[in-house]
Amino acid sequence: MSLTAGIVGLPNVGKSTIFNALTEAGAQSENYPFCTIDPNVGIVPVPDPRLDVIEAYIKTEDVIPATVEIVDIAGLVRGASEGEGLGNKFLANIREVTAILHVVRCFDDDNVVHVEGGVDPIRDVEIIDTELALADLQTVEGRLEKARRVAKSGEKEAIEQVKALELVYEGLAEGKTARSLDLTKRQWELVADCHLLTAKPVLFIANVRDDDLDGEHPHVQAVRELAESQQSGVVIVSGSIEAELSELDDDEQQEMLEGLGIDEPALNVLVREAYRLLGLQSFFTAGEKEIRAWTIPEGATAPEAAGAIHSDFENNFIRAEVYTVSDLENYGSEAEIRSAGQMRLEGKDYVVEDGDIMHIRHGA
Secondary structure (H helix, E strand, O other): OOOEEEEEOOOOOOHHHHHHHHHHHHHOOOOOOOEEEEOOEEEEEOOOHHHHHHHHHOOOOEEEOOEEEEEEOOOOOOOHHHOOOOHHHHHHHHHHOOEEEEEEEOOOOOOOOOOOOOOOHHHHHHHHHHHHHHHHHHHHHHHHHHHHHHHOOOOHHHHHHHHHHHHHHHHHHOOOOHHHOOOOHHHHHHHHHHOOHHHOOEEEEEEOOOOOOOOOOHHHHHHHHHHHHOOOEEEEEOHHHHHHHHOOOHHHHHHHHHHHOOOOOHHHHHHHHHHHHOOEEEEEEEOOOEEEEEEEEOOOEHHHHHHHHOHHHHHOEEEEEEEOHHHHHHHOOHHHHHHOOOOEEEOOOOEOOOOOEEEEEEOO
């Protein structure tokens, strides 16, 4: 299963506006041929200023960023876990994604009706968390019945699984999310086949008015406090501004950003945070033909990074020549980095750092 981030939220919170702005911005990327896999699935370039730095020192024909897959998930309403509205579709879609981007409305506007009758971001979050938890309870209950039957035979793993499932069930019944539970690594392994919805990592997107880009409204502060309690992050986004920015060419966009007093679109931050939420990082290859950001999981070794380029490179890995973007800025060229003895030779056990620039050496 590919690593994907799903955008969720109640109706009329700005979820689809933000998704459309993300995909529109991706479609205008000069360096990556944006594509839509499905009407609600897009592959979006990950903005990375380090690519521009590398290109300043290594002239190339093409620059290719990393990408992240983002899914616009059907809107959710109360009763989704019982199939209300598009509940079944929502739950099926969210089960397939790796991480959740939770859009929360943090602005008041009489012209935009809220499905719950008024704006209350904490209530909105609780509605979705409750529906996911109820769905998880149904799943865990079914697994528990099977595990208990097997455990009666005395099978050790089934007995362990029953204990782990009971801990999860109790936590969910108390209104907790699975990700907040204090389970051991072994216990997580025993409940992994439940594919718990509330175990997925979450990034909150506070959708604000265009005059609150710093997120000073009490609604935003409430979301920040909730996110901190859940050890989650928050990105402040004005969906209306991002939608407008996504339709502008580079010069017009820069002019608008300067007028707003910000350095880059908030969606750039959102995409980078989504990338990190998925546990992903980038390493670079750089040459005359292309400079490219390659996606690898955090903690990947040099041979695994080589495999991101081609499976043969991983199978026949010999070593990697490694330097950093800072090295390039300090010395000005790969030749000077080598001359200064700063080009490192790393073997099969090397754990790749985010932002490494690498030359992979491999056998035939």
